[in-house]
Amino acid sequence: MPLDPQTLTPGARRILDAAAALFYELGITAVGVDLIAERSGVTKRTLYDRFGSKDVLVATYLAERDQRWRAEVTAALERPGLSALDRVTAPFDALAAWTAQHSRGCAFINALAELPDGGHPAREVAADEKRWLLALFERLAAEAGLADAAPLAGELLCLHEGALVVGSVLPGDAIGDAGRAARALIAARAWSG
Amino acid sequence: MPLDPQTLTPGARRILDAAAALFYELGITAVGVDLIAERSGVTKRTLYDRFGSKDVLVATYLAERDQRWRAEVTAALERPGLSALDRVTAPFDALAAWTAQHSRGCAFINALAELPDGGHPAREVAADEKRWLLALFERLAAEAGLADAAPLAGELLCLHEGALVVGSVLPGDAIGDAGRAARALIAARAWSG
DNA sequence: ACGCTAGTACACTGATCTGTGAAGTCGGCC
DNA sequence: GGCCGACTTCACAGATCAGTGTACTAGCGT
Numbered sequence: 001m002p003l004d005p006q007t008l009t010p011g012a013r014r015i016l017d018a019a020a021a022l023f024y025e026l027g028i029t030a031v032g033v034d035l036i037a038e039r040s041g042v043t044k045r046t047l048y049d050r051f052g053s054k055d056v057l058v059a060t061y062l063a064e065r066d067q068r069w070r071a072e073v074t075a076a077l078e079r080p081g082l083s084a085l086d087r088v089t090a091p092f093d094a095l096a097a098w099t100a101q102h103s104r105g106c107a108f109i110n111a112l113a114e115l116p117d118g119g120h121p122a123r124e125v126a127a128d129e130k131r132w133l134l135a136l137f138e139r140l141a142a143e144a145g146l147a148d149a150a151p152l153a154g155e156l157l158c159l160h161e162g163a164l165v166v167g168s169v170l171p172g173d174a175i176g177d178a179g180r181a182a183r184a185l186i187a188a189r190a191w192s193g
Numbered sequence: 194m195p196l197d198p199q200t201l202t203p204g205a206r207r208i209l210d211a212a213a214a215l216f217y218e219l220g221i222t223a224v225g226v227d228l229i230a231e232r233s234g235v236t237k238r239t240l241y242d243r244f245g246s247k248d249v250l251v252a253t254y255l256a257e258r259d260q261r262w263r264a265e266v267t268a269a270l271e272r273p274g275l276s277a278l279d280r281v282t283a284p285f286d287a288l289a290a291w292t293a294q295h296s297r298g299c300a301f302i303n304a305l306a307e308l309p310d311g312g313h314p315a316r317e318v319a320a321d322e323k324r325w326l327l328a329l330f331e332r333l334a335a336e337a338g339l340a341d342a343a344p345l346a347g348e349l350l351c352l353h354e355g356a357l358v359v360g361s362v363l364p365g366d367a368i369g370d371a372g373r374a375a376r377a378l379i380a381a382r383a384w385s386g
Numbered sequence: 387a388c389g390c391t392a393g394t395a396c397a398c399t400g401a402t403c404t405g406t407g408a409a410g411t412c413g414g415c416c
Numbered sequence: 417g418g419c420c421g422a423c424t425t426c427a428c429a430g431a432t433c434a435g436t437g438t439a440c441t442a443g444c445g446t
Contacts, residue, residue, distance in 0.1 A: 025309060027222065029220065043424055045406090104309060116220055154366075157359055162351030168305070170323055181378055
């Protein structure tokens with residue numbers, strides 16, 4: 001349902017960039033297509049010619065953000081010198097770097113909060129991101145030889161998402177807290193398994 | 194800034210009840226005052242006579258939800274036969290019961306996602322709820338004689354909020370996962386401290 | 387009889403919302 | 417030359433947005 005963010009016309013590129021910034025900072029429902037068109041230096045007609053609807057534009061915004069976030073995590077995993085156990089908590093390191101530039105919390109969580117309609121194309125994109133991270137945690141835990149990789153992955157995902165939420169609401173180092181807790185949970189499994 | 198949800202006229206009561214259901218299910222920005230008035234069997238004039246603005250109505254909605262949630266947690270803490278360690282994870286038990294009736298996630302997180310404007314009266318209500326829970330975790334941990342109660346409380350809050358988010362997005366028992374992780378973190382501290 | 391509070395009825399403002407229709411411009415490509 | 421894709425301009429639809437003004441009614445306590 002979303003467009004491929006890699007194959008966009010120049011106008012569509014500017015539209016998506018402007019929309020991404022506005023959606024994230026002000027909220028999806030609160031931002032109208034008129035504002036996006038004005039901000040990207042493009043007419044509303046072009047916006048609809050390229051994307052067809054606001055819903056598709058929203059889905060494409062999340063799809064591109066998902067691509068970038070996965071690339072960030074992948075890069076963190078490819079850092080040299082990581083032990084198998086270090087790799088399990090690498091997404092928390094990526095998250096620390098990510099949130100330094102994105103202070104309004106998780107775009108996917110925010111989108112899900114704003115778009116309760118189960119049929120909205122953006123919901124599937126957002127849910128996919130969470131599923132991907134859960135599967136990644138499970139794979140990394142299994143590769144580290146940890147027992148009960150599946151339930152551990154669920155626990156790590158909770159810590160991860162919670163850190164994202166808490167960090168955007170309260171002062172303090174929520175991501176540091178979560179990373180520390182993740183290492184403690186992993187250490188407990190490493191001893192017993 | 195919010196009204197006292199305890200001292201409402203009959204009309205205001207119906208308005209708040211209808212608004213709470215609609216805000217939670219459909220989102221705050223997506224719900225207009227006309228719909229709230231119609232749904233509560235009251236004219237829009239009455240809505241504005243009672244609440245003054247939509248923003249105050251939103252803040253009052255969150256304030257009442259906060260009251261009810263705190264009562265739920267307090268009740269869970271007063272169950273007989275709880276050890277001091279059990280009490281630390283009691284909010285996770287309350288959360289399990291709570292989410293059985295509220296499937297659209299955390300009203301406060303959702304509100305913060307939708308209302309980026311720092312001046313919105315509802316933001317302070319939502320942030321207060323998180324601060325209260327963080328302080329509660331710290332108090333319970335200290336009462337259980339656990340070392341480093343403050344950082345532990347931060348970790349537990351991440352697990353708690355993460356469970357709320359993950360549970361509303363993916364299938365599976367996120368709250369069970371988080372509760373198990375919380376007990377593991379506490380056990381690790383109980384041994385060392 | 388008086389005033390106070392709660393609420394109704396309803397028209398109305400001005401702005402904004404998503405989305406469309408029709409016509410025209412521009413450059414590149416075959 | 418001919419065509420196409422990208423984009424512009426502008427008007428417009430129909431709905432909805434938050435919020436207001438005015439005039440009215442019903443009940444209650446004093």
